[in-house]
Amino acid sequence: MKPTDVLCAAVMALMVPIPVQAADSILVQSTTSTANSGLYDHLLPAFSEATGIKVRVVAVGTGQAIRNARNCDGDVLLVHAKSAELAFVRDGYGTSRSDLMYNDFVIVGPLADPAGIKGQSNASTALRAIAQSGELFASRGDDSGTHKKESALWQDAGVDAIAASGAWYRETGSGMGATLNAAIGMGAYTLTDRATWISFGGKADYGILAEGDAALFNQYGVIPVNPAKCPTVHAEAAQTFVDWLLSPTGQTAISTYEVDGQQLFFANAKAGGS
Numbered sequence: 001m002k003p004t005d006v007l008c009a010a011v012m013a014l015m016v017p018i019p020v021q022a023a024d025s026i027l028v029q030s031t032t033s034t035a036n037s038g039l040y041d042h043l044l045p046a047f048s049e050a051t052g053i054k055v056r057v058v059a060v061g062t063g064q065a066i067r068n069a070r071n072c073d074g075d076v077l078l079v080h081a082k083s084a085e086l087a088f089v090r091d092g093y094g095t096s097r098s099d100l101m102y103n104d105f106v107i108v109g110p111l112a113d114p115a116g117i118k119g120q121s122n123a124s125t126a127l128r129a130i131a132q133s134g135e136l137f138a139s140r141g142d143d144s145g146t147h148k149k150e151s152a153l154w155q156d157a158g159v160d161a162i163a164a165s166g167a168w169y170r171e172t173g174s175g176m177g178a179t180l181n182a183a184i185g186m187g188a189y190t191l192t193d194r195a196t197w198i199s200f201g202g203k204a205d206y207g208i209l210a211e212g213d214a215a216l217f218n219q220y221g222v223i224p225v226n227p228a229k230c231p232t233v234h235a236e237a238a239q240t241f242v243d244w245l246l247s248p249t250g251q252t253a254i255s256t257y258e259v260d261g262q263q264l265f266f267a268n269a270k271a272g273g274s
Helices: 003-015 032-036 039-051 062-070 082-090 123-133 145-157 176-186 194-199 235-246 248-255
Strands: 025-030 054-059 076-079 098-110 137-139 169-171 189-193 206-210 217-224
Touching: 025 032, 025 062, 025 235, 032 039, 032 054, 032 176, 032 194, 039 054, 039 235, 039 248, 062 076, 062 082, 062 145, 076 082, 076 235, 082 217, 098 123, 098 176, 098 194, 098 235, 098 248, 123 145, 123 206, 137 176, 145 189, 176 189, 176 194, 189 194, 217 235, 235 248
Parallel strands: 025 054, 025 076, 137 169, 137 189
Antiparallel strands: 076 217, 098 189, 098 206, 098 217
């Protein structure tokens, strides 16, 4: 072989893409509460040790997480807005949806409670009292799962909160932690998932004032992204992660996660998904 042929062969070898190996990492598009609560810090090391698969998490509002996954930016979707999750699967972007775990939402506010909702177990009654009092309410306003729930609760209460935007109803356009900080800064009430509230470090003179309504139930679902729609998805590794979360090992890991002695999430995977 001529020297020039050797050189050409070497150049061509450099230009040939290295074959993609079996995925050793996946990307999860996730709601913020699972990240802010520290749940992933508890779960992911155990999963990686068992499988050798690394997991990266993008924690954003549920609406944004779903949009990201629709853009094929992710291998697994883990969020909490069931109707939007089912639409994601129905449109072919997810292979299946499974219930994973649940907790609940709570209404928090200043302990002085100027709207007088303390001890209220009916979310609609509590929200109507806030609206009628004109006391400030901080909304995430970001199309997250929490924002979707809050919007449904205002509708159930018969209150057009959007009409009061900029008055007593303040939209932060931010995640849960930032919205809690904003609410406390302005003396406002807000809706939060219990896990984020328990994990939140800047409670000041704030507390849970309304809780316990069945309407405040907060279900999380997990969905592998469909390789038929997104050919770059790491389907095998993604399914391994989902199967582990739904397995007795993963479900036990979820249920045993506590902060300050309080369980944050309650595993409730069902055989056959949902």
